[in-house]
Structure formats: C-alpha cells, structure tokens
Amino acid sequence: MTKQSTLQKVRLVFILISVLSLLVAVWYLRQFVTKDSTLSMGSPIYKGEVQHRVLLLTSYNSQYYTFEPQVEGLREIFEPNGIEFDVMFMDAKKHGSSKDIETFHNYFVERVNIQRDYDGVLLADDEAVKFAMQYHEDIFHDIPIVFFGVNNMTLAQMAVERYEMYGFFENDYLVDTIELAIKLMPDKKVYYGIHDNSPAGLADRVLYNRVKNNHPEYEFKEINIATIPFEDLDTEIQKIPSDAVLIFMTCFTDSVKVVHSTNEMTNIIINNTDIPIMRNFSSGFSDGVLGSIGIDFTIQCKMAAKYMTDLLSGKSIKNDKLVVDTPHFSEFDYLMLQKYDIDEKKLPNDAVIFNRPLTFVDMYGNLFPTLGLIFLSMVSLLGAVYTTVLIGKETNNELRESKDELIKSQEKLKYQAEHDDFLDILNRRSAVDYLRENFTIKHVYSVLMIDIDNFKDVNETYGHQLADEILKYLALELEHMADARNWMIARYGGDEFLLMVPNEQLDENSNSIEEILNMFRTPIPVGDETIILSCSIGISVSDGATLPDQHIMNAEIAMYEAKVRGRNKAFKYADELKKKVREENKIKAKILDAFDNDGFYMVYQPQIDAKTKQVTGYEALVRIKAEGLYPNVFIPILETSGWIGRLGRVTTELVIKQLATWRDEGKKLHPVSINFSSNQIGDTGYVDFIKGLLSSYNISGEFVEIEITEGLFLERTDQAERLFEQFNELGIKLLMDDFGTGYSSLGYLTYIPVDYVKLDKSLVDGYLEDGKDSFIKDVIQLVHDIDKKVIVEGVEEKWQYEKLRAFSADIIQGYYFSKPLMPGDAIEFRADDK
Structure with a gap:
C-alpha cells in the first residue's frame, strides 16, 4: 500500500468523523431549541365562544403597581375557560371623598347594567368592596361577587358574612419583614419606619409599633411624610444615622395630599441614604433596596379567578369563603446582600435573589456538548485538510509561487473592506470591530461622536461637489490630529465621525475637545466667500462596566443632546440621557x-x-x-x-x-x-x-x-x-x-x-x-x-x-x-x- 493511498484513507476517516460530529451537534442543538420552545409555551388558549363576562371593579387606576400582576393572574384562569372581563377604575386614591364616590356611583349606574351585561363581579382592594357593600341592593344584588386585595379584616368579614361575597384577605407582612431584618442584621439596633397618613400607612404604623413593643432592646423611630414639607423630605432622610435600618412602609401621600408614585418615593429614599432598606411590598425595587417580603398578587388573583370560575360553572366552593392565608414571596438584591455582608443562608428558603452575576457555566453550559462536537468536527476537518495538503504538496508548490501576489490582493481587498472609499479612513463596521478587538471594560478610554452642524445647508447652498471637498478637508484635519495622538478615527455616517481616545477620560472641558471644536470653527475660504462651520460632540467614557459597542451608542445619544442644547458644543453621556430618550419615546x-x-x-x-x-x-x-x-x-x-x-x-x-x-x-x-x-x-x-x-x-x-x-x-x-x-x-x-x-x-x-x-x-x-x-x-x-x-x-x-x-x-x-x-x-x- 502506497503512502498516498494510506493518506487518502486517513483523510476519508477524518472527513467521516467531521461530518458525523457535525450532524450530531446539529441534532443536539435542535433538541435543545425544541425543548426551550416547548418550555416557552403559555397556557392553552380557549378558542370556543365566550361563556361568561365578568366586571372587574378596582379601587385605583391602571397605573397602580398592583394592577398588572393582578390582571395577569386573572387572565391565566379566565382565558382558558372562555371568560372575558372588563375593567372599571374608581381612582379612589385621588378621588376618594364621599362626593367622589357618589359621582362615581352616578357614572356607574349610567354606564353599566350589571344584571344584563355581566355574570359576575370581581372587586379589587378595600374601596371597591365598600362601594359594592354601600350599593349592594341598588346594583349588586343576586350576582356572584369575589373580592381580593382587601387589607381590612373587619371589612372582609363583613363582606362575606352580611353580603354573601367570597374573598381573599391581603396581609402586608410588615411584621415578618421587620423580624427578618432583625434576624439578618442583629448588630443593627436602630430602626426607622417611614410612612404616610393614608389608612394603609397608619395601619402599617400600628404594626410597626407592635414590633417595637416586642423588642425593647431595639430603638424604633418614625418618619411620617405627611407631617413634613415634601421639599424637606430629602434633608429629613439624610439625618438617619448610618448604622440604622430603614423600613419602607406605605409612603406615598405627602403633607399637601399629593400622591407620589412608588418609583418616585423609592428614588427619593435611596438617593438620600446609604443604609439597608427593607419593604413589606414586592414593588419599588431599584438599586439601593435590600429586599422585602411581599404579597404575590398574581397567585392571589389566580385563586380569586378560580373561585369565580367555579361559581359561574355551578360548582360549590369547597374552601372557606374568606381566605386569609395570602400567597407571598420574598425578594432580595444580591448586590445589596454583598454590600451589607448578609449571609444568604439566613434568608427564607423561598427567597428569590436577583442581580446575581451569571457565571460562564450558567450562560453557556448547555452549549458545551454542541461546542465540543463542533470542535471535534473542526479538528477532524483540519486533519483532513492537512492530509490533503500532504497529498497535494506538489500542487501547493506551484501555488506558492503566486503567494506574494495573492497576499497583496488580499491586503488590498481587506483595506477596501475596512476603509471608507470617499474619505480613506476607517468605516463604521471596522471602527466597531476595532473597539471590540482592542478594548474591554477594564481599559480606560473615551469614545467621541462628532457631527457637523447644519451640513445639509452647505450642500443646498454650495452644491454637493463643494460640500464633498469640505468634508474631505475636515476629515483630513481630524486624521492629522488623530495620528499625532494615536487616536482611532472613522467615518460613522454621512457627516459623522467616530474618534476613540485611549488612556484618557475626556469631558466637555478637556483641551482635546476644545481643539476639535476650534478646528471646526476655523473659517474655510471658498472663492470670494468664507464658510464657518461648527460641530456637536458626544462623549462617552469607560466606566468599568459598559461594553465598547454601548459606548458608541452612548456617544451618539450625547451628541444629539449637544445639538438639542444649541449645537457648537460637546456633551458627556450620563445614564439620565438614556432615561430621557426612553421617556421621550413614551411621550x-x-x-x-x-x-x-x-x-x-x-x-x-x-x-x-x-x-x-x-x-x-x-x-x-x-x-x-x-x-x-x-x-x-x-x-x-x-x-x-x-x-x-x-x-x-x-x-x-x-x-x-x-x-x-x-x-x-x-x-x-x-x-x-x-x-x-x-x-x-x-x-x-x-x-x-x-x-x-x-x-x-x-x-x-x-x-x-x-x-x-x-x-x-x-x-x-x-x-x-x-x-x-x-x-x-x-x-x-x-x-x-x-x-x-x-x-x-x-x-x-x-x-x-x-x-x-x-x-x-x-x-x-x-x-x-x-x-x-x-x-x-x-x-x-x-x-x-x-x-x-x-x-x-x-x-x-x-x-x-x-x-x-x-x-x-x-x-x-x-x-x-x-x-x-x-x-x-x-x-x-x-x-x-x-
């Protein structure tokens, strides 16, 4: 058997192993994708005719933090059972006076005929239950009623016993929250409870003082925002000592009866103190809140929907008419646990920990078998290629003679692919690749996005040919500046340039920024006229967390902000800009x-x-x-x-x-x-x-x-x-x-x-x-x-x-x-x- 014949058989074996490994890898990946797709399927959709219609009367409005999870729970039960529901909002947080309730009653009676339009009624929170009790004979008699989200036990019992309703009592778990805080941080002896004068806030205060009486060895203090001018709230929170724990209770209505959102109050608190913060609700989390024990609104509403479904289908309710064991869960911020050195083993067994960094195995563990098979396939393929090289050695000798020519051709093609044909500097794709390949979150650098102000006016006034020459001139000036400082320059768009400045964190007042602005301001003689331009610069600097790709986007956002602020200036990116863009898009x-x-x-x-x-x-x-x-x-x-x-x-x-x-x-x-x-x-x-x-x-x-x-x-x-x-x-x-x-x-x-x-x-x-x-x-x-x-x-x-x-x-x-x-x-x- 000749050496060439042996090499050909070895090559065939390599090819077979490579193909087989690749096929197995594709099969495994297909199984993985199919499994994920199966897991992502939701509840079965009911495709028949609508069986029943239910009215959901909720005390507040659609912006209240409990509304979305409540609706999610109702839909999970109602939709598969052919039940549709409508929603009416009392908005009682803002309009809760007797006159407001009477006005809503008149509106309700004018718009809704319960007996004709609906087969059942759901009531969300205390005010809706009070309304249904007050007008029971007038509106709600002889119709199944299920309530949820009620945190007044007397009211809940009265609704069940006197008005034949079914319902779910809502426990706010404040006592559990404080007791857990004491367990997690036994060395902290001072507690501050912040609340308002709303009924829920005052109820929280009673429970807070009950815990206070049970722990005489701890010092419990209060901050009532209804007794403090809202503009002084920041100062009051800043007075809290650094060794204290803050219990964030119901805290929305200020001293002039203005109701603030959960996010607004959370931001005010976390921005003015650096101590552990615990909540007895599952909402309001952002950086700075340690954790909470809060009601699971979705599960509670699924239970309420199940009660209503059974009532409408004629089934008897086997459980109690009033359920007082409210489903709940606890959540904790991993970053805050680390910050305050809290042992995770002390947390409840069902605690959910978010913001925990994903490990490499967490992210890519399922892909290891596929990658291994692909690697084996590639190695086998390389083996086959290598044997082919040996077999075709003489042929390769002939090709080697044209190696230099091929290399030059490849280099030319690579250069053309990486550079802008018109300005002869890096193009957008190459600039992005350059940042990805040369910089990580650990490097120190700045990314600048430069846009010529009102350049389209030059095109319209002087024509595209002259405008192109001006663009070339400015690009050349920028390139000279970049070469002298070892910067990277690229054309990002029509009249937009991208600069990457290594080893520096620039801002609006940096000398380099001022030089760029002055370069664009320098008059450009054109025949008998002089053209004066300016530019807007967006700056994004490395922060040890943001990837290079994102810095490009941040610099672009900052550049547009510079234009909004009057052009002819630079602006440094801050996270508030992204929030501003999101808010503007919502508006x-x-x-x-x-x-x-x-x-x-x-x-x-x-x-x-x-x-x-x-x-x-x-x-x-x-x-x-x-x-x-x-x-x-x-x-x-x-x-x-x-x-x-x-x-x-x-x-x-x-x-x-x-x-x-x-x-x-x-x-x-x-x-x-x-x-x-x-x-x-x-x-x-x-x-x-x-x-x-x-x-x-x-x-x-x-x-x-x-x-x-x-x-x-x-x-x-x-x-x-x-x-x-x-x-x-x-x-x-x-x-x-x-x-x-x-x-x-x-x-x-x-x-x-x-x-x-x-x-x-x-x-x-x-x-x-x-x-x-x-x-x-x-x-x-x-x-x-x-x-x-x-x-x-x-x-x-x-x-x-x-x-x-x-x-x-x-x-x-x-x-x-x-x-x-x-x-x-x-x-x-x-x-x-x-």
Whole structure:
C-alpha cells in the first residue's frame, strides 16, 4: 500500500468523523431549541365562544403597581375557560371623598347594567368592596361577587358574612419583614419606619409599633411624610444615622395630599441614604433596596379567578369563603446582600435573589456538548485538510509561487473592506470591530461622536461637489490630529465621525475637545466667500462596566443632546440621557395616540378690559387628555419631532368648532387667539385650512386671532409676509406674543402688521416694582403711540392689575382674574367681583 493511498484513507476517516460530529451537534442543538420552545409555551388558549363576562371593579387606576400582576393572574384562569372581563377604575386614591364616590356611583349606574351585561363581579382592594357593600341592593344584588386585595379584616368579614361575597384577605407582612431584618442584621439596633397618613400607612404604623413593643432592646423611630414639607423630605432622610435600618412602609401621600408614585418615593429614599432598606411590598425595587417580603398578587388573583370560575360553572366552593392565608414571596438584591455582608443562608428558603452575576457555566453550559462536537468536527476537518495538503504538496508548490501576489490582493481587498472609499479612513463596521478587538471594560478610554452642524445647508447652498471637498478637508484635519495622538478615527455616517481616545477620560472641558471644536470653527475660504462651520460632540467614557459597542451608542445619544442644547458644543453621556430618550419615546407614543384618538382638548383663559373689567376675548391653550402630560412637556417634543404643524391644525379646528358651539347655544362671542409656532411656517396649506373651517362652521374671521412670536416677524421672508397678508384678507388679527423675551426692540413695531402686543410675564415680574415700573409705563405708551394695543400676560396680584390699569394697559390676562378654563366655564366667566 502506497503512502498516498494510506493518506487518502486517513483523510476519508477524518472527513467521516467531521461530518458525523457535525450532524450530531446539529441534532443536539435542535433538541435543545425544541425543548426551550416547548418550555416557552403559555397556557392553552380557549378558542370556543365566550361563556361568561365578568366586571372587574378596582379601587385605583391602571397605573397602580398592583394592577398588572393582578390582571395577569386573572387572565391565566379566565382565558382558558372562555371568560372575558372588563375593567372599571374608581381612582379612589385621588378621588376618594364621599362626593367622589357618589359621582362615581352616578357614572356607574349610567354606564353599566350589571344584571344584563355581566355574570359576575370581581372587586379589587378595600374601596371597591365598600362601594359594592354601600350599593349592594341598588346594583349588586343576586350576582356572584369575589373580592381580593382587601387589607381590612373587619371589612372582609363583613363582606362575606352580611353580603354573601367570597374573598381573599391581603396581609402586608410588615411584621415578618421587620423580624427578618432583625434576624439578618442583629448588630443593627436602630430602626426607622417611614410612612404616610393614608389608612394603609397608619395601619402599617400600628404594626410597626407592635414590633417595637416586642423588642425593647431595639430603638424604633418614625418618619411620617405627611407631617413634613415634601421639599424637606430629602434633608429629613439624610439625618438617619448610618448604622440604622430603614423600613419602607406605605409612603406615598405627602403633607399637601399629593400622591407620589412608588418609583418616585423609592428614588427619593435611596438617593438620600446609604443604609439597608427593607419593604413589606414586592414593588419599588431599584438599586439601593435590600429586599422585602411581599404579597404575590398574581397567585392571589389566580385563586380569586378560580373561585369565580367555579361559581359561574355551578360548582360549590369547597374552601372557606374568606381566605386569609395570602400567597407571598420574598425578594432580595444580591448586590445589596454583598454590600451589607448578609449571609444568604439566613434568608427564607423561598427567597428569590436577583442581580446575581451569571457565571460562564450558567450562560453557556448547555452549549458545551454542541461546542465540543463542533470542535471535534473542526479538528477532524483540519486533519483532513492537512492530509490533503500532504497529498497535494506538489500542487501547493506551484501555488506558492503566486503567494506574494495573492497576499497583496488580499491586503488590498481587506483595506477596501475596512476603509471608507470617499474619505480613506476607517468605516463604521471596522471602527466597531476595532473597539471590540482592542478594548474591554477594564481599559480606560473615551469614545467621541462628532457631527457637523447644519451640513445639509452647505450642500443646498454650495452644491454637493463643494460640500464633498469640505468634508474631505475636515476629515483630513481630524486624521492629522488623530495620528499625532494615536487616536482611532472613522467615518460613522454621512457627516459623522467616530474618534476613540485611549488612556484618557475626556469631558466637555478637556483641551482635546476644545481643539476639535476650534478646528471646526476655523473659517474655510471658498472663492470670494468664507464658510464657518461648527460641530456637536458626544462623549462617552469607560466606566468599568459598559461594553465598547454601548459606548458608541452612548456617544451618539450625547451628541444629539449637544445639538438639542444649541449645537457648537460637546456633551458627556450620563445614564439620565438614556432615561430621557426612553421617556421621550413614551411621550411620543402618547402624542401619536392623542392625534389618532381625539386626545387633545382646549382650555380658554379670559382676557379682561383693564378699565371696564369686561371679558374682551380668550387665549386658547392646548391640553392633552393623557394623564401627567403638561404643555411644557409635550410641546417641545412636538416641536423637535416636526409634529407642531399637525397640532396647529388640530387646535385651530377645536377652537373654531367651539366658537360655533357657543354661537349655537346663544352665547355672545369674543375673539379667541390661537398660538402659531414659527415651525408652522412650512405648513403652506394652513391658510386654506383655516379658511375652509371658517366657511364650514360659518364663523367670521373677526373672532379668530393668531398669536405669533416676534422672531417670525423679524425674519421678514416672502413666505412669512404672504402669510400675514392672507390672515389680514380673512379678517384675522395678529398678536405679537412674548414681547420682552427675544429681541424686544420697539423700533420694528412700526412696520410689522400686528394689532396687539402681548407683554411677557417676565417683564411684569422684573420691572413692575418701585424704581423700575416707569419702564413698563413707557413701553405701554410707546405701543399706544404707534396705534397698537397692549395685552399684559402673567398678572397674578391685585396691585399689579391696579398699577397696569393706571399705566393705561388695554387688556389684562393672568391668574388674578382667572386661570385657563374649560369651555363652559370660560363663556360664563365674569370679572366684575374682582
């Protein structure tokens, strides 16, 4: 047998082993994926007709922290059994007075017919149970009722015994939480309990003092946020000694009855103390909370849903009608356990520990067999390749002669793949690979994202050819700077550059950052002209935890923040930016929902004749129905997102429609002013839109006024001036808004086409006082001299009104007379009693 024949057989064996190992690896991986897919399947979905409908009446609102886990538990039981349920919210945390309950009752009776629409009723928390008991005969008689989440035992027993309900009592486990804290940290002898004056907070206080009486060897103190001004809460928490333990009880309602969210209160507490924090609820966790024993809302609601399912199907309830053994679980933060040196063995057996770092085996253990087989396959394949090399040695000798040429070709292809064809620097993909290969979380470095400000204007003004040459010039300057400092430079996008600075943690004030900013600010001569540019820089620095890929994203986020803050500057990334982006995205979603679902409405602030105190008109101000979104929050996002034109049309239609409604009701009409953003100038069809509305609703243009900030008047573009002419043709008056906040030159008032000048609140606050008020008087007189009227905004005090009236101001607007009102209140408003 020849050597070549032997090598061929060996090669065949290697190939067979490689293929067999690879097939087994694929089979094993397929089994693993199939197993995971099976485990991920949820409960069976009921595909038949709906069997029953149930109403869930909950005491609070959908934002309350228990709502989502409660609904999850109900769905797990109801959906497979063909039961659908609707939800109604009492929102009793904010609206819990007797008057509020009566109002909700009237609303409920008007909207819901229990006997006709539903087969059963679920009640969540105490207030819903009280409501059902109060109106049992009126609304809820002869229908199965199951309650859960009730933490008043007397109330729960009364509901079961007198009103034939079924229910689940809710234990808040405060005593267990404190006893566990004493067990975990026996050396800490001082305890602080923080709570409010809500019924739940006071109930927690009673239990807290009960534990206090059982442990005279410990010192127990309290912080009641209802007795402390909210602005002083930070200072009060900071006074807690460093060797204490903080018990975070029901703590949401402050001294002026404002209800704060769980996350807000948690952040306030953990940001002002560095001691162990324990909670008796399972919510509110973030970095800084050690752990808790809390109710399992999902399991409790599954049990309640099972009771209701049995009742609706005619089965008898074998267990007690009132269940007092509330399902619960305990959770602990691994990082906090390590920080306070707490032995995990002391924790309850069922304790869940989160934030525990995953080991390599945890993450990749299931892949070891597959990887081993793949490795065997690769080794076998390499063996086969090696034998092939031996067999084809002579052939390889011939190929070796062209080795240099192949290497050069490969290097050229590699260079082209890694570099930007246009600027001859690293491209985006290569820059990312470079960071991944050369840096880890242990290295010290900075990542810079640079974007040329308003570069598209250069393209539009000077053409793409010249803009490309400028881009090459700037890239070359940056490359020289990078080469001199051993930095990495890459083109990240059209006019975006990525710089990686090793061994330095830069910030906005670093010399290197200032050099980059100055380089972009340096004038660039172009023929007879000089182009002056600027750039925005985002900075992200290594922190021992963030991967290089994420630093690129962080630098990009910071760069956009620099642009938002005015461009021509640098901004260093902080975690708050990511939170800000997430929050803005949530707000954008609510804004889009408002556009699609009639989510905007208008309020109207009366404008009062300074002499006669008669209403002369209103300013229309937009509001959004989504809870917690105020104009100072959503208006800037509308501006930056390019949606302000769409909002302008929505508000205009709402105002003109309201004018028509007032007219049809026989009310006397007054002009209503609508705010017009300078960003709406691009809405070239706006005038035709408002003209169509006036015609459709048969409203004269004299009842519509447009408020425009002075910046738009100063531009004096053909487009702006044509817009003003078209408004005039429709009989619409123009108001200059916010006079005193911008250029504030009285000279240009002589030629701009406005009928009214609105003095900004900042002028009233800054100058309407002894020694300065002559300035306000002179401004009013000068405006009158050019035959225009003055509206003064932001008037909140009687003495301000009287002084402005003495100075001959024409119209007063502000909280002294009235805040913005709903349409019905606005049209009936009178200022005679002021």
